[in-house]
Amino acid sequence: MKFILFCFALFLFCWTSTCTINRQAGFPFEAPDLLYPAKIDLNIKDKSNDQKKPKLTEQQVRGKKLFRRNCASCHRRNMVDDMTGPALRGVTKRWEGRETLLYAWIKNSQAVIASGDAYATALYKEWDNSEMNAFPKLTDEDILDLLSYIERE
Numbered sequence: 001m002k003f004i005l006f007c008f009a010l011f012l013f014c015w016t017s018t019c020t021i022n023r024q025a026g027f028p029f030e031a032p033d034l035l036y037p038a039k040i041d042l043n044i045k046d047k048s049n050d051q052k053k054p055k056l057t058e059q060q061v062r063g064k065k066l067f068r069r070n071c072a073s074c075h076r077r078n079m080v081d082d083m084t085g086p087a088l089r090g091v092t093k094r095w096e097g098r099e100t101l102l103y104a105w106i107k108n109s110q111a112v113i114a115s116g117d118a119y120a121t122a123l124y125k126e127w128d129n130s131e132m133n134a135f136p137k138l139t140d141e142d143i144l145d146l147l148s149y150i151e152r153e
């Protein structure tokens with residue numbers, strides 16, 4: 001008999017305590033959010049927004065291809081360290097107001113040096129007279145694509 005009473009008391013105790021817990025969670029009167037996974041913010045980060053750099057534009061994608069094919073053997077791909085040739089980031093600033101000459105340089109740097117341009121001559125000397133390849137086949141549009149890739153943030 002004592003045992004039955006004990007069991008009953010135990011049952012009562014458990015029942016009331018679960019009721020309190022459930023009531024705290026609003027259950028069963030108001031189902032807690034946990035029952036509805038759709039409401040739960042899993043906080044999964046959108047990987048595409050998580051990259052340090054913004055996605056390349058179509059123009060920059062074209063520029064990247066051209067860069068890898070023609071320039072990456074001498075100019076570092078990270079654009080900020082020197083290699084056989086100087087780091088290219090900031091190059092449009094260095095040639096500001098002289099864009100036509102910059103385009104001419106990329107097509108044929110030796111011709112620009114031969115024209116006697118002071119900046120070009122100094123740069124050539126600074127790099128121990130090492131010659132950059134000529135790229136007569138690159139169009140102005142190609143060069144625009146290249147510069148847009150080189151200067152991307």
Ligand code: HEC
Nearest residue numbers: 070071074084085086091094106123124127130131132133
């Ligand atoms: C064979 C190596 C080589 C290749 C390939 C090359 N460059 Fe160069 N580049 C150089 C060197 C070396 C210089 C430094 C000037 C000099 O010595 O003629 C230079 C300088 C430059 C400059 C001037 C940098 C400044 O700070 O004003 C630009 C712009 C440039 N290169 C763009 C390009 C582009 C764009 C390509 C690809 C289409 C390319 N280079 C391919 C070697 C190269």
